Amino acid sequence: MKSQRSYVNFGALALFCLGVAGCEQTPKEDPVSVTAEFELPEPIANNAVAVADGPDGPTLYSFNGLKSGKQWSDASKSAFACVIASESCSALPDVPIPEGRLASAAVTVAGKIYIFGGYSVAEDGEEASTPEVIVFDPQDNSYTRVSDMPLPVDDMVALPYRNRYIYLISGWHDEGNVNTVQLYDTQFDTWSEASEFPGTAVFGHAGGLSNNSIIIADGVAVAPDLVNGKRKFVEAPFVWRGDINPGNPELIDWKPVEAHPGTPRYRMAAMGDNSRGQVIFAGGGDNPYNYDGIGYDGVPAKPAGRIFAYDLKSDGWQELGRLAEPSMDHRSLVKSGSDYYILGGMDSEQNVLSRIMKFRIAE
Numbered sequence: 093m094k095s096q097r098s099y100v101n102f103g104a105l106a107l108f109c110l111g112v113a114g115c116e117q118t119p120k121e122d123p124v125s126v127t128a129e130f131e132l133p134e135p136i137a138n139n140a141v142a143v144a145d146g147p148d149g150p151t152l153y154s155f156n157g158l159k160s161g162k163q164w165s166d167a168s169k170s171a172f173a174c175v176i177a178s179e180s181c182s183a184l185p186d187v188p189i190p191e192g193r194l195a196s197a198a199v200t201v202a203g204k205i206y207i208f209g210g211y212s213v214a215e216d217g218e219e220a221s222t223p224e225v226i227v228f229d230p231q232d233n234s235y236t237r238v239s240d241m242p243l244p245v246d247d248m249v250a251l252p253y254r255n256r257y258i259y260l261i262s263g264w265h266d267e268g269n270v271n272t273v274q275l276y277d278t279q280f281d282t283w284s285e286a287s288e289f290p291g292t293a294v295f296g297h298a299g300g301l302s303n304n305s306i307i308i309a310d311g312v313a314v315a316p317d318l319v320n321g322k323r324k325f326v327e328a329p330f331v332w333r334g335d336i337n338p339g340n341p342e343l344i345d346w347k348p349v350e351a352h353p354g355t356p357r358y359r360m361a362a363m364g365d366n367s368r369g370q371v372i373f374a375g376g377g378d379n380p381y382n383y384d385g386i387g388y389d390g391v392p393a394k395p396a397g398r399i400f401a402y403d404l405k406s407d408g409w410q411e412l413g414r415l416a417e418p419s420m421d422h423r424s425l426v427k428s429g430s431d432y433y434i435l436g437g438m439d440s441e442q443n444v445l446s447r448i449m450k451f452r453i454a455e
Contacts, residue, residue: 124399124413125451128433130179132172135160135444136436137421138359138383139168140198142205143428146230148175150428152448153184153230154435155207156193158421160444162384164213167192171228174435174448176428187226188235194383195295197250197423199258201278204229206238206258211246213383221246221266225276239281243272247295249308250424251364257341261308262289262297269293269314275342287344291332296380298357300364300371300425306334306344307364307371307402310356312380325388327380329356331402349402352409357396361422361434370401372412372453374434377420385421385442394440395420399451412453419445 132154139157143150152174159166169192171184187193187207196210205228211219223240241260248263260274271293273286289308297311313328329351337343357376364371377385377393387393397418401410419437426433434449 123416125415125449128448128450130181131448132446133181133183135446137438137444138194139436140196141424141426141435142198142200143426144200144205144230150176152433155187155198156196158383167194167213184233195246199250199252201252202255208250209244242283249299251301262294264295269295286342290346291330292328294328296358298360298362300362302364302366302369302371304336305404308332327356359421361425363425369404372401374399375419385438392442
């Protein structure tokens, strides 16, 4: 149960940038992001986001997440649509689930949005990973429940592949992290298992899929040893690349790659960009935290403003700029046209935001 987890930062897992301990590389040039002229109908963080073509053209969508009160009762099942052309946002019918969900994921495949699980929070703090998979149709705002996840997970990475498949990679299941890679076939509404994630099992990690390659970065892992007789959790400054077998999506050739510069980040906004051949990361928290933004060690988390990418052709990292306003507590990054969007999240005071940020990356 995440609310009962505690956190310790092990020096052995600390990263260094340019040989200076504890530093965080931050580009000094002008920010590349701007605050959009429209915002979500209400503040929301840890929300599942996607982009799809709605009745009025490309539209940003938000599902579930955490409301501004940041209490157990603020887990949300609200849904919102933001039409890019008209720069307007409106509320949609709630996601048809019994109670709100945190750390769910949303992925667009073949024009429809697939919403995966998350976790529920009870008044006594009890948390449970939930199995549901719900399909949202942007054309009529309808929801349809399809086959549940075989292994309910939350705080996982969800990635679309070939406009048909969706991977769910690692994540938290009720009492601990799992290495399972679940593969959903949207055409046949069936599940299978892909090659297991070989890295340390994590939650709150980030990643993307570009063409046939996956990059998974950071997250939070279970410490190998007990501290004062209790299980502890640590940042996971690890990055893995997975190359998918083009003839069989269940086969992934995983290998470790160099960690990104700077300290590891928790719940970054990320996505794979086929046109660039990159997986792009933005923001994220500097200290793993429970849903209220306060670290498991009692220290409030602070957001990052870096935008960087793993370039799959050169097998290396590239700095892409910085956000005008650092942010954290994201589930994904989305792109429409040449613009990337971050919806909601938390600021440096752990306030939940209705803000929408957008940015472009120079070629």
